[in-house]
Amino acid sequence: MGKEDNILRKAGTSNPFRVPDHYFENFTQELMNKLPEKEPMPLMSEPTLWERVKPWLYMTAMFCGIMLSVKVFVGVPQKDEFPAISQTEVERLLDEDWEIMINCIMMDDYTLYQYLTDANFNPND
Numbered sequence: 001m002g003k004e005d006n007i008l009r010k011a012g013t014s015n016p017f018r019v020p021d022h023y024f025e026n027f028t029q030e031l032m033n034k035l036p037e038k039e040p041m042p043l044m045s046e047p048t049l050w051e052r053v054k055p056w057l058y059m060t061a062m063f064c065g066i067m068l069s070v071k072v073f074v075g076v077p078q079k080d081e082f083p084a085i086s087q088t089e090v091e092r093l094l095d096e097d098w099e100i101m102i103n104c105i106m107m108d109d110y111t112l113y114q115y116l117t118d119a120n121f122n123p124n125d
Contacts (some may be wrong), residue, residue, distance in 0.1 A: 107115075
């Protein structure tokens with residue numbers, strides 16, 4: 001604390017900076033005189049048809065390019081074609097694989113019957 005008191009006594013607590021007399025009375029006028037002259041803004045003309053259509057045309061071209069590049073990289077999806085199977089072959093396959101399917105899904109008979117009754121399963125349909 002002794003050093004701080006010593007410094008305060010030497011330097012004092014008053015503000016050594018002063019504003020010149022009548023400085024702010026003419027401040028705005030002097031500042032405006034120092035600024036360069038402002039150029040008048042040109043009048044905006046109405047945009048032409050091309051200037052209005054150009055962003056839409058560019059956006060359309062961009063989306064067409066994206067679609068084309070996706071089609072080139074991904075390719076055309078191929079149709080899944082299944083061989084024609086008659087109804088009797090389907091029923092035979094179902095009868096043969098029924099036991100295998102039951103074993104694979106790890107479902108006991110009671111759970112299977114309950115599932116089929118809840119689903120309103122009718123084997124005659």
